[in-house]
Amino acid sequence: MTEPPERPDRHPQTLGHLEIQGSGGHLEIRDGHAESPRPERHQEAPGPGRQAPAVRPADSHVEIQQKLAAALADLVPDDPSIPPHPYLRRHLAQHAAQGHVLDDTHVPPALLPWETSAAVRRLLAAGESSSLRQQWLQAWAKLEPFTRDLTPLSRLASLQLAHHAATARHLPPERRGNPPEPFAESPVTPLWSDCASAENLWALTDPAVTSLTSVTPRGPRRTLVVAGDDHGAVRLLRPDGTAAAAPLALHQGAVTHLLPLADGLVVTAGTDGRVTVLDAHRARPIRQIHHRERAWVTSLIRHEQSEHAPALLAAYGDGHIAAFDAATFQPADIPLPVLESAPVLLQSTRLPGPADPPRTECGSPVRGGEAAVSGPPRSGTPVLLFAQHDTVGCFDGRTTARCSRHPAAVRALLALPDRSGRYAVALEDGSLALHDAAAPQLRLPAPTGTGPDTTQATALQVVEVENRQTLASASADGTVRLWELPALRPLHLALPGHSAPATALTAVTRDGHTRLYSAGLDSTIRTWPLSSAALQNPPPVWTPITASALSPPPMRLLATAEEARTKVWNIETGAEQLVHEGDSSTALAWVPLGTRLLLAAGMSDSSVVLWDLTEGGAASTVRALTGHYSPALCLVPMIDDATALLAGGGADGRVLVWDLSTGRTVHSFSQHVFSVRCLASVHSRHGFLLASGGSDGNVRIWDLRRPPREAGGGHRSDPVTIRCEQHAVNDVAFFPLDNGGLRLATAGQDGSLKVWSVREGQGQEPVPGRQERSRERSYDGVDLVREFNPGDGELTAVTRFTDGRGRTVFAVAGRTGIHLWDATVDRPLLQAVTGYPVNTLKMAPQRASESVAPVLLATGEAGTMILRLDDKRL
Template sequence: MSQRPSGDRHAEIHRQLAAALAELVPDDPHIPPHPYLRRHLAQHAAQGRVLDDAHVPPALLPWESSSALGRLLAVGDSPSARQQWLQAWAKLEPYSHNLSPMSRLTSLHLAHHAATSRHKPRMHSHSKPTPFAGSPVSPLWSDCASPDNVWALNDAAVTSLTTVAPGRRSKSRTLLVTGDDHGVVRVLRHDGSTAVPPIAVHEGAVDHLLPLHEGLLATGSTDGTVTILDAPRGRTIGQIHQRPGTWVSSLTLYKPQNRAPVLLAAFSDGYIAAFNTAAFQEVDIPLPRLERAAALLRGTTLPDGSGLLLYAQHDTVSCFDGRAALTHSRHPATIRALVALPAPGHYAGGDTNGNLFLHDAASTRHPRMARADKAMNGPITALAMVTVDDRQALASAGADGTVCLWQTHPLEPIGESLQAHSAPINALTSLSGRSGARLITAGADRTVRNWPLTGNTFQHGRPAWNPITASALSSGPAHLLAISEGTRTLTWDIDTGEKRPVIDHETVTALAWVRVHQRMLVAAALSDNSIVILDPNAERHSSTEVRLKGHYSPALALEAVPGSGRSSLLASGSADGSVRLWDLHTHEPVAVFTDHKFSVRCLASTRTASGALLASGGSDGNLRIWDTTSLTQHGPTIRCDQNIVNDVAFEPSDDRTGRQLVTAGQVGTLKLWDLESVAKPVHEFNPRDGDLNAVTAFRIHGRRVVFAAAGSTSIHLWDASANRQLLQIVIGYPVNALRVAPHQHSSEPSTVLLATGEAGTMIFRVHHDRL
């Protein structure tokens, strides 16, 4: 029997295999590689310690099917310049399971550009050859952050997290369990893959997960029920309690005096139910009497080993020793998170004002307290004890999507805050594996993320993103980007890279480019309810600045209305429920439409033979069409049945007599409407990507209309005439605005698309002949 090769010899064999297999990958990424290469090439490269772009060519990545590239990179050496394509793909990998190879190729092309060409002008961003010359898109400009450390992608907001040990007789490793807003529980392995099929458990959100023993798990939901699961086997043991008209506010284990530990469930009406942990039958034990309000429960012990129950209601933490309840501490705001610390009697909490505090419940006469005022910018949403560099620490998460680490004696931050999610973080836990301890975070952005639990991760942190509140792209010939980030608005020339500030120290809620006297000007809606018209080439605060006033709340949408026989028109839709038309030559209002009941969130316009039509939609769920010539409503109000109408787009104008437009709704659907018959939509498209926040349209091959819609993670290109999806472009974060402009300097037909979201801005060409 031959001996197993030594470590170096074993790695050398895999190096040779990886090098030989890489030669077999087709240069054209449109050609599918052999299934063995798709499945195993990255693993050979990793075992040969040559996991880089040369041994795993970029042309393979759109077809790579091991779903383990991110894990292989995580356990290898630190990222290097030789892994740029691999690192870009690893960030997209969790989103790739249902993508076509063309969608993978497109997403990877844009992700690599975003990672390597931030803020570079177009003439320099293409200096390096790309293996994706035949991609349906060509990136032009980017200020977009790539998705970081996404471990798993969920169908709904993730509301709870925990870990379970499979049991003494199982050889499986610890598993991660998630609960979501749709009542589904998922059990995940260390690489983020699913260990068992998703378990539909509740009618409401699974807000609480509590590990018990031998892989069993208690779940609590907003439907008022508590259920027991066998997580490793993916089975529901049974519902043990239901309290109609309430929700489960907390679950914990608690050890009463002289009794075995029990499972406690608190409900929103202040009721507490106790169950033994063997048969899960309800037991009668002494418990504190609570107010008729939701409570947070945490079981802990005192220094003498006796059990202690901590409970928080409103701004107060109390403790119960089995005989009497005692109010222990009061705080500046409602307590949102409560956790027992390893030291007996110690606990930590966080409130809705962002304050973090530590207490010693064992010292009732002179309670010891440490507090970090305004530890986070916004409510503290979750707390967890973790181990960092072999030392215990407290992790706190907030509604602003950030995570902080704290040492507890004394209470001081470890490093800087980490921007972990683009939405509120709902849950935290930690997981130990071969690559070391990891911090697992889950949030309302539907992702579960995985961070190394080391001081280095938080040493420099990562600053919170400045929210992009508005953006607009000029129609050309030179494409100018106007963008508002935080309280600053500037313009970029994406061809030259030149930028120019136009507004400082003011929040802008909407932007649009308008043409007046053959000049391209910027219209900006300000937080003081006015709209300012600026020449981006003039000196700031010059006499050419014009302010339009009339709204009672900030305008949320601006739209340049195409020529209709009148002077240049600007439409504005406001949170005050009105739509206004402005004459940009006289700076006077032309019309005011007040028919919407709530905020007007979106506007779109189109040219017709008799003038221009303007569409408006908003929070009342209705779509209205306005004739800008007669200044009256055109046709009946369209009841969209999409909850909030987030955006609207007309099909591009042509000589057809019919007029169609599409609405993007909060319920996650696109609906195509024909203005000649608005009783029901012509087609409906649901990409299953959360809320659809934005939509725009362009025409390809003469008569085909493509609508681009933005969801929680991707941009979806939909061929309305064929009612089919053409392409899904993964961004990894919600996109809030989409705009198109024709591309006038190309031998082939294409459209320039602007996508602005929570992670930044991206501009790219869509090649019509490649769709």
């Protein structure tokens, strides 16, 4: 489809039933789809089939685009289920941006689920329209990278959730009013949110990116960001985050290092021991430079040594260093230090003047400070910095010297680009420090708060902020931090974004503006503008929610745990109550016990505490349940007329069941080898069945009708054991069938959801499950009947409900959102994008007599959301 002209011409463009015609300064828009006039959105915009206002030849290009955007916006149907004209989907946002009216009026929310330009995020970033009303556009921009393969219905639901999270945090229903008109028919209605939106997302990558750099072109070519991933591919990305070419498979392991050279060349190295070179602008591999078998590359640098041509140096995990001519890529014969057989990090710098550190001869490996003394290097000598274990040394082509020794192993080493001889180190204990190779006894001040408890840095990069050199560090907690040089004082607040450790950093300067890019193990690349104005108010660093639970009716109480606080929210009124402070909770569950409503919480001291919140006042402690050797990770109550039990699964690999009336442990199961991650229960004809899933990849089903052993705290029968072959099992969910049968769903670390048919029986030995769907083979009372893989990374949670049409619908949490799947006919129904991993999915308890829409609790890295699902619209 062709772009519209920047100015009216004398030739009409007819696109389907939409006609744009310019003649003699006259602009006319017709829509053949319209059958009746509609209320006008703009005073200056005509309704369908009516003539637009005349545009004089003297009017500016901006004015023309404003009028064109207003007229086109009026053609967008109010009902988001009706697809707008393809021209509107592709070009309306561009017209609004060129007219400086990129706002929610000129790009209506009803268009966004159908928008196909994938440019809204880029247009918002390039505009200067912060005063415009852009709430819906801003919400869409945060989702845009996730939505390219989504259906319009999924886009509609995702947009509504993102807008609610950004504008209605903690607002109870009576203060929100009715949903906006375009979303009145959405299958998902947010009831409560306390969560962050996906911030600063630049690109999604699968698999995760492990290295980053950028290539600055000469001439008209655009800057490219180059990303190496965990599976050995190199990706070339344009400034807007889109792919410039297909991924290049260059390695058989993770690409750990990328080194840019002149003319768009990039040298790559990885865990397979290979070093290759590619032409980034032509997206073409050139050659493999080197391959060292059974070793991985730990550093890749360009180094200039006196009396020798510039060389490329590749260091390996066994301490070997290979040298190549930086122009011809042929092996180079240059002096190199002899090092221990241990991983080594390299950096290149130049000493500004003479120094007098203790030195050893080139042929002796540097170990601690045991070397003999030799003469100092000459002023301005190029120096090779190397780090092994806890020591940083330097080599000037003749001799080696120890520059600094540290209290922990060196994890990252970076020479400052000012050729001052100074270098930064990040240690395994989380501390950062700045040293001077020219004065090895001088240790420049470390930032306040560094030490063993500080978040470990995973990558270092020097960037410019307002023309000042600044050190950027990527952290294992997913944040990026900026440090003022040389004092290493924190500059502004931490920059959040990644839900897993950050792995790599790079910076790109275009038109005088610098942006910092970070990659993480959450398979995202995020970016921040490096200006004081932008850094003054970075997005808040959200404290991860460690547990959540939604109470049964009639009350709607939401319990959440974060850090050392456990809180309860009344989502109907917005009231907040602090239940406990000073100890973190690892699992939560509501326990309706007679007329009392109890909250059970697994605590960091391995106990499970019961609080009474019946009266709505201060929480009173009922009792503490003990028996676990490490914190409980999951809790599930089992209550009926004759039984009041609570089950807990812990990091100690044990499943304990307590009698709530006495606090006594009535069952203790220890068959799991590693942590018990999830529990689920179901009331069968004669009592409760309990399922537990764990890090050992197995699910065990316990029949609690069978009495415990009188001694030893064990069980008289072995459980039914399912070896799920999903790596770790993250969540389980039971669901009974109308014919009396029983099924069990398991969400796996491998990204699959498996559905098992459970027959009453007793298993003996675990039998591997089958990856393919099967209704034929059964074992130990269990059949694998269905499998679903939404392609959204590791599945972390699963729950289910039966809709009004009798369909069994699963809600499954993946890396970027929630997936609804109709297990009856094996069909995906909806994907609601969150932009961050969701760790918990639970259907809200309901009375058996109630016939209301199901309510879903979703909790993840960035907060909590409660949704009502309208199954009639799925």
